[in-house]
């Protein structure tokens with residue numbers, strides 16, 4: 356069965372939402388809170404160790420009801436069933452979308468997934484306990500993950516986020532084709548105690564293979580056997596073998612797992628090496644729990660559904676173009692970059708599921724940085740700029756190392772959402788100082804929306820749930836927008852042109868491009884090696 360193909364703007368719910376929007380677009384959240392002291396009860400979801408407070412949004416009970424009507428009218432329930440039942444919902448690539456299968460309970464695992472997890476477990480345990488050694492007989496101390504996009508961002512994010520669970524292995528990530536940074540890393544490492552993992556679903560990605568060439572050469576120059584030091588993760592086993600990776604060193608993945616949804620698969624090998632396989636399983640378990648919540652919970656209490664609908668509300672009715680994600684913990688520094696791929700590669704589409712150009716906005720722009728750093732960088736614009744940036748604030752009740760400093764961090768976390776909502780108008784009394792000529796500049800109007808995502812502690816399990824939450828939020832939005840969220844044709848064209856230009860640069864013969872590109876290429880060639 357293929358997905359229902361509804362233009363969302365042609366639903367009754369959309370028309371009702373439009374009317375409702377005109378009625379409440381200028382309503383102040385401050386007033387809604389004043390009118391209803393129990394507003395938080397209506398707009399929060401408690402689930403496992405998560406508390407989602409979505410009361411500080413420009414919504415009323417009717418808004419949520421209408422948004423849920425939209426989800427129902429576009430057939431979201433059928434869409435969720437189609438996703439988890441393995442229908443071919445990635446129609447443009449003729450593929451199922453089954454990243455949820457990677458983290459399902461053991462009794463429901465497919466043979467493929469179970470076998471790959473076993474292979475990972477055995478490998479990780481042998482590397483970590485030192486029984487599997489490099490070709491000179493020394494145990495491994497370092498691991499390099501060479502991959503890009505989904506073969507880098509997810510594993511890197513999780514490994515960094517779970518640094519408190521790290522063992523003695525140091526894991527490094529190489530993604531960009533930046534020889535300067537590669538040389539820096541090589542200088543730091545001993546080749547004989549380094550394991551190199553080439554991660555590429557396709558095993559044809561130019562950046563990854565070019566970087567792999569350099570590290571393969573490095574192993575050989577150090578008289579090491581690649582059969583001991585080189586492993587691969589790929590769905591293209593033949594190409595990995597062709598590249599020179601021993602068959603038993605290849606970890607399979609499958610075409611039904613999109614790159615940006617693949618950290619749960621063998622693509623997570625570097626993470627499992629860093630935190631141990633048991634912890635990796637806890638990550639999968641956390642994601643599975645969120646899957647169950649997503650599949651089984653009525654929309655009104657369904658975290659990914661509610662977050663997605665709020666985002667649709669701002670994107671399509673208020674026409675706010677971007678949204679921010681601000682995690683109040685350094686270990687989630689990578690989260691915005693990771694979400695940029697998940698959200699923007701999935702939903703940055705302008706053709707609907709019927710092949711028509713869409714006549715409404717789709718993919719939101721996601722960005723962010725850790726709090727409190729972001730407060731001292733761009734929150735000025737959040738509070739007083741002309742743009743509205745709906746923001747997810749992500750914080751943890753308990754840090755890994757309890758201290759008073761954490762209260763200070765969290766005081767900032769709570770203060771920001773309060774300030775964004777209340778501003779300084781109305782409840783603000785001018786002091787002598789503020790009756791000066793700058794008083795106007797010191798006021799801000801508030802009414803700026805945010806979600807507070809408060810989690811007990813950053814653990815493998817809660818991280819798994821958090822990331823799965825955003826995956827499903829992205830799915831819901833793409834579904835409602837009637838687009839295909841699981842292909843990425845937009846990324847292809849630049850790659851083709853890069854290959855052509857690479858050949859031209861080698862031959863020092865620049866073909867006719869547009870005058871800007873030709874000018875740039877000639878300038879580059881002329882000045883290359885000039886100093």
Ligand SMILES: O=P(O)(O)OC[C@H]1O[C@H](O)[C@H](O)[C@@H](O)[C@@H]1O
Pocket residue numbers: 503504505506554555556557558559560563614615700843846
């Ligand atoms: O894992 P690979 O096949 O090397 O692909 C790496 C990345 O390549 C492209 O950028 C795709 O758009 C991404 O979705 C993918 O994650």
